[in-house]
Amino acid sequence: MFAKNYGSSTGYGGNRTYSCSSSGDVDSALGFEDFLYTDDTSGTDEDLDLFVLFGNLRGNVVGLRYYTGVVNNNEMVALQREPNNPYDKNAVKVNNVNGDQVGHIKKELAAPLAYIIDNKLARVEGIVPYGAKNTFTMPVQMSFWGKEENKQAVLDRLKMHGFKMAPPLKSSELGFGSNLFSGRAGPSYSAPGHTAVQMTTEQLKSEFDKLFEDLKEDDKTREIQGPEVIGTQLLPHQKQALAWMVLRENNKELPPFWEERNNFFYNTLTNFAEKERPENVLGGILADDMGLGKTLTTIALILANFHNGKPLPVEKIKRDQLYKEFGATSVKNEGDLPFKDLNCNLESSTSSGKNETVQSQLSSSYPKRTKAKKPKYSESSDSEESEEWLPQETRINTKKDLPTTRKRSKASCNFQEDTGFASALAAPSPTLKKKAKKKGTSSIQLAKKDDSEEGQRTTLIICPLSVLSNWIDQLEQHISPDVHLNVYVYYGPDRSKDPALLSRQDIVLTTYNILASDYGSRGDSPLHKLKWLRVVLDEGHTIRNPNALQTKAALNLEAQRRWILTGTPIQNSLKDLWSLLSFLKLKPFADREWWHRTIQRPVMMGDQGGLRRLQSLIKNITLRRTKMSKIKGKPVLELPERKVFIQHVTLTEEERQIYQAVKNEGKLAISRYFSEGTVLAHYADVLGVLLRLRQLCCHPHLCTNASSFSGTGVNNTPEELREKLVNKMKLVLSSGSDEECAVCLDSLTFPVITHCAHVFCKPCICEVIQSEQPNAKCPLCRNELRLEHLIECPPEESDFESVKKSDREWIPSSKINALMHALIELRKENPVVKCLIVSQFTTFLSLIETPLRESGFVFTRLDGSMPQKKRVEAIQCFQSSQAGSPTIMLLSLKAGGVGLNLTAASRVFLMDPAWNPAAEDQCFDRCHRLGQKQAVIITKFVVKNSVEENMLSIQNKKRKLAAGAFATKKPTASEVKQTKINEIKTLIDL
């Protein structure tokens, strides 16, 4: 895999001050964009993909005359238990695709069905072969799906009640099982004589790879100019995306799989029909690769398509108005204003003088961080994110430079002078606030009441916290200076809960955590009271887990148009798509059963018809281009080269001794766990050993907490136990192992530790305990689990404040020497080249600061514990091309999200290998992205004969796994455990 390609050209070699021995490899395994490895454990969800078809049974639906739901011939129906039915606790309802009840299963059959369903022995699905025109009863063909091991129990139970299931047919039922009744099947079912062709896993994977490939259709290759209020010239592929998005938003077509048939609308997948025209989603999925400008395209959309392709009526500032409103006084008093004005001026970035203005305005416009020392993981629902901003009603506009921009303002969009909006918008901010209070609810647009399209103007954008500032930056950068846009950042403890205020904005920006906590706590979420013109979910794959609160919160938003922006629409399973489709409200997929029966299961079973349906669905609603995509023969993005070198570092005799001592001790303990078979029970301890070894590879001072092995068998006082568990949790969180919550499979938010020492998100594990009532078990080790035993992470002094706690005298380390040597050589070559120095250990970054200062490097720093405001400052400072600006940024591996743009750097020094290679690649992409003009050279420092080398081999395994495992079954809990155990063995040389 590794081509030897480490040359003398990069100039590592002997040196008086900083010496290092080195050899290196080029890391060539780079291309696995979409296939992120994720630890997957079977959580609370049923393993639907393990289900097999047990067989079919015909039964009867009765009581039709009492219900309104009607069905067609061959229509799919849902069977739903109704345990609270007063006449029969075994009752099973029959619903049509719309969820309207059609009738009940006849009671004799309902009895065994109730037992089978309640005990989760099988899922029962129905199709009504002669569904139409029945008055009292109708037949229903049922198929039973479940885990192989439950098949006999199902057969027995049916037999007990005198029913005999027909065995499944060979291949014809592979699809939806519907062509069994092909007498009157709809057109989407296999043609007579055609049997479903099953694909191999390999074929399936390659089909998946092609799923989102660029589709050369008219709709997607036509370009339109961006609105003139966008100050930036859109790239050709962005113009295409904009044209496509505008088309989607004004889409009058039926949604996919619907046809009009003699005055009815007919769904070809389920055979459901209704009089009412099914709404198509006015929106879709923009799934362009990272760095292609989804944000900019979306901003252009917001301005370009307010209604029927007409632009948003925005206020254009006239010269005299400007001076009147934003003259000297408002600038002077800026600090006191409740709302501050963001200065947005696209020319400014080129002129240094103006640049400064923009920066200072920007920083002053950022919300203040409240002084309160809220713990990182405190109870308060508002503080799930560590930064606290004051809310603000922000106007994007300009105060200067009118003469140069006025011309353009004349010619731009169809702005209607005297709309109600315009006058409200024209008021200076402080006044606006008062007005808002006075006006109260008069202008509020409540979701249910006012459906008139003209009544809605606001686009709600939801993004991860890490890209919030990116949105603000891009709004400033790209919107013409003569345009006045009301933007409200709905964030922070003092955010306004007034829907009227929100509905007056052009754009409301918020985060997933705010969305979820507003939705979850009290019923006062204004986000859920309004009907938005448009909702945009940035990094929309964030809602892929249907059980996560943020997903439910997002699905409950009301909007006329809906967009999902994501670079990775499918992260590791087709299942990831469901939440996205559900958000888009495409009938009938919002209900998981129909999605599963019509697409997910057929595809997972290798059915070609299923795959075709999936393809045509995706084609219909998504646009995706990768960095490799071409437009008129030219690559969409031409990125400079990226090279990864591995530089091996040899520890000094002294360092090696400490390392060996800790390793021997740890190895002893871990091999004991192995012989006892308790490795997973001691998972936190094992991580601790590995952590210390990784730290020692970097610097001896990182490994402060001396050996913390403790026989857990000993009886501790509750206080001691608590402290131990808290330490373990801190260990897991700080180990950089990127542990995920085994329930939601996402990174830990609001972590708690169980008495069995496993860490979960608090909401996730609470839900597990609730649902498994009285005897809940740990999802990882099946130990007893109790709500009152969960321990939360206590408030933590952030690294940021307590950096200089190490009162020990500074000493170098082999790795620091190797780094400094490289930096100094590099500076000789090119004094202005900018570098990222990346580590998972922020204390290591702090230790690196000392020699950087001594050698006269100007540097800045970005890590997760910094308040948002400081981060923005650090980024802007580093990105600046001014003389004397920092040439080095100390960066913690996981700081910032995908949006982080550090293109000023063309060199990266990765100080310690990460567990997950994808995390490293994401980090590299922060400088290797749109805007990078130079080749990017990455140096990974790896200590010879150490845990770090072993980590590299694990990384390679994960890469291969990630590249090959897509679309195959997710690993079972025991497979995950085995993988972990194997990893531990590799890492500690057992």
Add this chain to the structure above:
DNA sequence: ACCGCCGGGTGCC
């Protein structure tokens, strides 16, 4: 007739 047969009332779970 402690039956059969007739025909009206009635109808999910």
Add this chain to the structure above:
DNA sequence: ACCGCCGGGTGCC
């Protein structure tokens, strides 16, 4: 439901 089932009316040939 053009069914089944129920229960009241009825009753040789």
